[in-house]
Amino acid sequence: MPEFTPRQNAVLEQALRLLVEGGEKALTTSGLARAANCSKESLYKWFGDREGLLSAMIAHQAAKVRTHERSGERLTADLLREHLELFARDLLEVLAGDVSLALNRLSIGQSGPGGSKLGKLLLEHGRRQIDRRAMALIDQGKRAGLLRFENADAAYHTLYGLIVSDLHVRMLLGEPGLRDNARQAERAVDAFLTLHGTQKQSADAPRVSAGR
Secondary structure, X not given: OOOOOHHHHHHHHHHHHHHHHHOHHHOOHHHHHHHHOOOHHHHHHHHOOHHHHHHHHHHHHHOOOOOOOOOOOOOOXXXXXXXXXXXXXXXXXXXXXXXHHHHHHHHHHHOOOOOOHHXXXXXHHHHHHHHHHHHHHXXXXXXXXXXXXXXXXXXXXXXXXHHHOXXXXXXXXXXXXXOOHHHXXXXXXHHHHHHHEOHHHOOOOOOOOOOO
16 A cells, blocks of 8 residues: 655545546546646656556545554454454445545446456555455454454455445445444444354453544
8 A cells, every 4th residue: 555645645635526526527637736736747756647646546545444453463352343343434434435436436437348447446456455454454363363264355255245235336326325334333343253253252242432
């Protein structure tokens, strides 16, 4: 996952705003330079061509889904639940946001027999980056003796399905998002830990409030 400076992050937020408000046609180098109060030369230096800018926008958006991995952290049952619920809440909020919906609708609109270039960017710089961080967390949970599973990929996709279900498809079709993402996150994590938690991480363990 690339690291962007605060200034670059601000520019990427402007690029995402232009995309949401005006569609792909509004996302021009000149328009972004004006909106972000920077030069076109800076945009080319930071992000390269249009594909590079789109990749950076998607990576910036994906980085909003956190797992709070900390180097050397001793993972406990309470911390695992807290990290999983943080991931679930962030994932729901990002998927329900105008930016994610606009990017996905644009990708679907561009799809053809060979697929969509934007769709490939969304998979490579968005979904797969989110998947990688979440799978690292559940692998850490297994190493700590808090989770049990034979296949990390299958366990992660169970978690993802419990969190998202068909919500994203329904939102892409125009339905409003959930009123309470936190409650959906809690239910999904409870179900995941019932399926994959070990004895020390049982569904009957006392709950702690997951802070943001």
